[in-house]
Amino acid sequence: MSAAAVDVREAASAAPAAQFAPTQGYWRSVFSRLMRDKVTVICALVILALILMAVFAPWIAPEDPLKGSVMKRLRPIGSEGYPLGSDELGRDMLSRLIFGARLSLVMGIVPVLCALGIGGLLGITAGFHGGRVNTAIMRTVDVFYAFPSVLLAVAISGALGAGITNAILSLTIVFIPPIARVAESVTTQVRALDYVEAARASGAGNFTIIRVHILGNVMGPVFVYATSLLSVCMILAAGLSFLGLGTKPPLPEWGLMLNTLRTAIFQNPWVAALPGLMIFLVSFCFNLLSDGVRSAMDVTR
Amino acid sequence: MLLYLVRRLLYVIPIGLAVSAICFSLVFLAPGDPLSAVLPADASLELIEKLKADYGFDRPIPVQFGKWVARAVQGDLGISIATGRPVNSELARAISNTFVLAFFACSFGFTLGLVLGFIAGYWNGTWLDKVVTSLAVAGVSVPHYWLGMVLVIIFSVFFNWLPATGMGAGGSSEWAWDWEHLQFVILPAVTLSVIPTAIITRTVRALVADILSREFVTALIAKGLSDRGVFWHVVKNAAPTALAVMGIQLGYLLGGSILVETVFAWPGTGFLLSVAIFQRDLPLLQGTILFLALFFVFLNLLVDMVQTLLDPRIRRT
Numbered sequence: 038m039s040a041a042a043v044d045v046r047e048a049a050s051a052a053p054a055a056q057f058a059p060t061q062g063y064w065r066s067v068f069s070r071l072m073r074d075k076v077t078v079i080c081a082l083v084i085l086a087l088i089l090m091a092v093f094a095p096w097i098a099p100e101d102p103l104k105g106s107v108m109k110r111l112r113p114i115g116s117e118g119y120p121l122g123s124d125e126l127g128r129d130m131l132s133r134l135i136f137g138a139r140l141s142l143v144m145g146i147v148p149v150l151c152a153l154g155i156g157g158l159l160g161i162t163a164g165f166h167g168g169r170v171n172t173a174i175m176r177t178v179d180v181f182y183a184f185p186s187v188l189l190a191v192a193i194s195g196a197l198g199a200g201i202t203n204a205i206l207s208l209t210i211v212f213i214p215p216i217a218r219v220a221e222s223v224t225t226q227v228r229a230l231d232y233v234e235a236a237r238a239s240g241a242g243n244f245t246i247i248r249v250h251i252l253g254n255v256m257g258p259v260f261v262y263a264t265s266l267l268s269v270c271m272i273l274a275a276g277l278s279f280l281g282l283g284t285k286p287p288l289p290e291w292g293l294m295l296n297t298l299r300t301a302i303f304q305n306p307w308v309a310a311l312p313g314l315m316i317f318l319v320s321f322c323f324n325l326l327s328d329g330v331r332s333a334m335d336v337t338r
Numbered sequence: 339m340l341l342y343l344v345r346r347l348l349y350v351i352p353i354g355l356a357v358s359a360i361c362f363s364l365v366f367l368a369p370g371d372p373l374s375a376v377l378p379a380d381a382s383l384e385l386i387e388k389l390k391a392d393y394g395f396d397r398p399i400p401v402q403f404g405k406w407v408a409r410a411v412q413g414d415l416g417i418s419i420a421t422g423r424p425v426n427s428e429l430a431r432a433i434s435n436t437f438v439l440a441f442f443a444c445s446f447g448f449t450l451g452l453v454l455g456f457i458a459g460y461w462n463g464t465w466l467d468k469v470v471t472s473l474a475v476a477g478v479s480v481p482h483y484w485l486g487m488v489l490v491i492i493f494s495v496f497f498n499w500l501p502a503t504g505m506g507a508g509g510s511s512e513w514a515w516d517w518e519h520l521q522f523v524i525l526p527a528v529t530l531s532v533i534p535t536a537i538i539t540r541t542v543r544a545l546v547a548d549i550l551s552r553e554f555v556t557a558l559i560a561k562g563l564s565d566r567g568v569f570w571h572v573v574k575n576a577a578p579t580a581l582a583v584m585g586i587q588l589g590y591l592l593g594g595s596i597l598v599e600t601v602f603a604w605p606g607t608g609f610l611l612s613v614a615i616f617q618r619d620l621p622l623l624q625g626t627i628l629f630l631a632l633f634f635v636f637l638n639l640l641v642d643m644v645q646t647l648l649d650p651r652i653r654r655t
Contacts, residue, residue, distance in 0.1 A: 179353070180353060180356040180357065180360065181360075183353055183356070183357045183631055183634060183635045183638075184357070184360075184593070184627075184631050184634065185589055185590045185592070185593025185594055185630070185631075185634055186590070186593075186594075187590070187593055187594035187596065187597070188593035188594065188596075188627060188630055188631065188634075191596055191611060191615070192361075192364060192623070192627045193364075193367065195364075195611070195614070195615035195623060196364040196365070196367040196368045196620075196623065197367050197368070197369070198368070198369055268478070268479055272479075272481045272482075275481060276481065276483060276597050279483055279597065279600075280596065280597065280600060280612060280615075281616070282615070292481075295483070295484060295487070299487065299601075302487060302490060302491055302495060303495055306491040306495050306496075307491075309487065309491070310484070310487060310488055310491060312484075313481055313483075313484025313485075313487065313488070314484075316481045316484060317479060317480050317481060317484065320479040320480070320481065321475070321476060321479040321480075323479075324475055324478060324479045325475065328475075
């Protein structure tokens with residue numbers, strides 16, 4: 038035993054230092070694996086481009102998204118002055134799609150972020166304390182599992198009434214239970230590990246243990262799970278607007294645009310289908326991105 | 339196992355009560371008075387009081403909840419504010435329409451999902467697998483209400499092969515299982531089946547690929563078992579999980595049909611929900627959501643029980 042240890046030490050000191058590659062940190066290795074995954078990189082770039090488009094919408098959009106013209110309604114794609122046609126009130130589709138990214142992306146991303154904060158907190162609390170606290174929190178969470186997600190979102194926003202804040206609120210409530218469940222199960226596993234016991238034995242308080250030892254191990258899996266919810270949230274948020282439960286007209290939002298253009302499918306079908314294509318694109322990219330992040334963070338591979 | 343089944347059965351009671359409580363509390367989320375939608379602006383105070391008493395809104399909240407649950411258990415969900423008819427009868431008609439839609443969506447989607455998933459899992463890693471997997475990712479990413487619109491554009495507007503909306507002449511009361519009526523169900527059923535198809539494909543693919551990589555399969559092939567025999571072993575091992583996923587997907591499909599029913603003006607539970615929301619008809623809203631949620635609870639129960647009975651490896655206590 039000791040002989041072998043000495044051998045290793047001798048070998049290490051004998052070898053030139055340059056032969057040893059510096060050990061990569063976990064996050065750095067995840068990042069380098071992500072960078073090698075072409076599909077994921079492309080999806081990330083598409084989403085980044087869409088976010089930039091939303092932020093700089095007033096400078097990019099050729100027209101005012103709210104300015105309509107009774108004379109120029111439902112122009113086809115590629116007509117003069119309207120590269121992507123015009124909608125049922127003669128508003129420029131290209132500008133509305135660009136401006137629509139603002140509300141659509143906010144409504145698709147914010148609920149998942151809020152649910153990540155609240156659900157993560159609930160799950161970690163339940164998993165760390167165990168016992169009665171766990172039962173109280175997780176049984177409450179179970180009740181929300183009795184509702185299919187679309188139904189719960191529609192029920193809450195239907196009762197609250199239409200509006201952006203109400204839609205975001207109801208989607209946050211929809212996503213808290215699944216995130217809390219993942220956070221709880223990971224925390225329960227981590228809490229039972231020896232090093233947590235060691236930290237407690239050396240006098241660390243609950244807060245320190247959670248902050249230093251639990252959070253770092255729990256955030257990874259919970260974060261990966263949350264990214265997989267982004268695409269669902271995008272579809273649901275636009276769906277609520279499509280039902281008339283999200284944004285109110287005349288604000289540009291992809292789901293709502295799809296709804297108001299529904300009457301136009303017999304006159305100008307392809308213009309009517311454009312907002313849905315944007316929702317599809319974002320949701321598709323989020324899905325592939327989430328798959329990529331998941332496999333990059335998978336250490337066992 | 340019997341003990342588990344009994345406990346699982348009893349667990350439905352608190353969950354059912356909690357679900358009812360959430361449905362009931364929807365009234366208090368709603369801004370304003372639920373009666374304001376039906377009352378004329380210049381309604382007299384006596385009329386308001388009388389209607390409040392009729393609907394039971396003048397009692398304390400726990401009493402209202404108790405009475406509501408007691409009546410709901412007996413199958414009385416109150417009276418729709420918008421139509422003045424019992425919520426029950428409105429719901430019964432809508433449910434049968436939604437079940438027609440769900441029947442076709444499930445038969446189509448589950449079959450396709452199983453077949454595609456098996457193909458992708460069996461030929462894991464080949465181009466066939468890649469095509470199917472990409473299709474499945476697209477399937478879970480597509481906003482199905484938009485897909486419904488696109489299908490209408492293609493099959494109704496351009497080719498004029500299938501009707502765009504509705505349930506056929508005479509509405510739901512004259513529904514029959516002939517082509518005259520069945521052509522109306524094709525587009526909404528296909529649209530509704532996309533998400534479950536994609537999810538079942540992904541699940542079955544992962545299951546089959548995993549089972550085929552196990553040692554016992556190698557042993558079976560080594561001892562000279564025919565392909566058909568191996569196939570049977572794969573089916574037996576994949577069935578419990580696949581059935582569970584299908585059960586849950588049926589529940590999601592029923593609960594999530596509101597978007598598709600809106601696109602196709604299909605007079606089912608989803609359509610009823612949107613009527614209830616926009617007419618601010620709270621008894622109808624509560625009743626519909628309660629029914630759909632309880633049905634989902636029941637489906638979950640069924641799935642757990644079937645899975646426990648089918649798979650002796652799951653030892654539940």
